[in-house]
Amino acid sequence: MSIVVTAATGHLGNLVIDELLQRVPADQVVAVARNAEKAAPIADRGVEVRIADYNDPAALAKAFGAGDTVLLISGLEPNRLDQHKSIIAIAKDAGVARIAYTGALGGPEADFDLAADHRATEQAILDSGLPYTFLRNGWYNEVYTDQIAVQLEHGVVGSAGDGRIGSAARRDYAAAAAVVLAGDGHEKKAYELNGDVAWTLTEYAAELARQSGKNVAYNNVPAETHLQILIGAGVPETFAPILVDVDAAIARGRLAGRGSDLSRLIGRPTTPIADSIAAALTD
Numbered sequence: 474m475s476i477v478v479t480a481a482t483g484h485l486g487n488l489v490i491d492e493l494l495q496r497v498p499a500d501q502v503v504a505v506a507r508n509a510e511k512a513a514p515i516a517d518r519g520v521e522v523r524i525a526d527y528n529d530p531a532a533l534a535k536a537f538g539a540g541d542t543v544l545l546i547s548g549l550e551p552n553r554l555d556q557h558k559s560i561i562a563i564a565k566d567a568g569v570a571r572i573a574y575t576g577a578l579g580g581p582e583a584d585f586d587l588a589a590d591h592r593a594t595e596q597a598i599l600d601s602g603l604p605y606t607f608l609r610n611g612w613y614n615e616v617y618t619d620q621i622a623v624q625l626e627h628g629v630v631g632s633a634g635d636g637r638i639g640s641a642a643r644r645d646y647a648a649a650a651a652v653v654l655a656g657d658g659h660e661k662k663a664y665e666l667n668g669d670v671a672w673t674l675t676e677y678a679a680e681l682a683r684q685s686g687k688n689v690a691y692n693n694v695p696a697e698t699h700l701q702i703l704i705g706a707g708v709p710e711t712f713a714p715i716l717v718d719v720d721a722a723i724a725r726g727r728l729a730g731r732g733s734d735l736s737r738l739i740g741r742p743t744t745p746i747a748d749s750i751a752a753a754l755t756d
């Protein structure tokens with residue numbers, strides 16, 4: 474009986490492994506990854522690595538065992554819903570004890586395009602009858618701070634208006650996942666995970682300007698202009714409308730937050746956006 478983490482070599486997966494190793498012995502943790510070379514540092518920490526691509530049911534069938542607790546980290550590829558459904562069926566066949574899933578803030582009420590696969594995945598888990606825990610993650614601070622070099626040059630551009638963003642650091646979400654995987658009492662629970670303090674893009678730009686000493690402002694543009702800017706910056710034409718739709722959801726308050734599940738689970742305040750800006754500026 475192990476705690477099995479899929480997509481373990483991603484940013485979130487690596488942090489979940491790290492947080493788990495602070496709570497349970499390494500021989501209770503299994504990392505599922507598609508790339509053995511990328512997973513080598515995880516294996517070096519004493520964690521068993523099982524190689525399986527989300528598109529490879531035969532390999533996935535060997536990745537899960539009866540009684541395991543599985544964290545399914547949502548994928549990124551266009552067919553991710555089919556991948557998730559296949560993984561859920563395989564986990565069920567393997568007799569796993571519980572599946573946790575990283576979905577989107579709001580769960581079935583998340584009415585933006587990016588959340589559609591998450592809504593459908595949660596439903597597939599419910600339909601499977603597997604014991605579950607839903608980790609409905611809000612935005613990562615890093616979604617914004619990873620763009621700091623561009624923001625310092627061109628300003629912060631979006632179409633989210635004065636909508637508030639209740640983001641938290643990836644590590645905060647990873648810590649919550651580890652708590653839920655390693656602990657009891659999380660069966661049939663859906664956690665709405667977001668930062669303690671929500672902020673607007675105007676406030677974000679002002680904080681970035683303050684910390685960097687540079688002249689940075691938020692330029693709120695119409696949705697169509699935002700779309701053209703994203704495409705011009707190289708965002709794929711299929712994905713750019715999804716990002717513009719996210720900003721519309723932010724403007725409607727959908728990413729502002731739904732309470733304090735995250736800080737309660739991790740037993741500390743979430744990481745303020747200002748701290749993530751500071752960390753990104755010193756990188």
Ligand SMILES: NC(=O)c1ccc[n+]([C@@H]2O[C@H](COP(=O)([O-])OP(=O)(O)OC[C@H]3O[C@@H](n4cnc5c(N)ncnc54)[C@H](OP(=O)(O)O)[C@@H]3O)[C@@H](O)[C@H]2O)c1
Pocket residue numbers: 480481482483484485486506507508511525526527528546547548549550575610611612613616
């Ligand atoms: N809440 C948010 O703000 C936010 C932002 C971005 C993404 N997300 C979602 O949260 C997930 C985790 O975020 P992240 O920051 O860790 O993303 P990430 O660093 O891009 O990691 C994605 C992981 O998915 C794995 N993966 C993708 N396709 C796969 C496949 N076919 N088979 C096996 N593994 C596959 C990747 O494997 P490799 O390591 O081999 O590439 C990687 O480990 C994302 O996948 C996405 O669904 C949430």
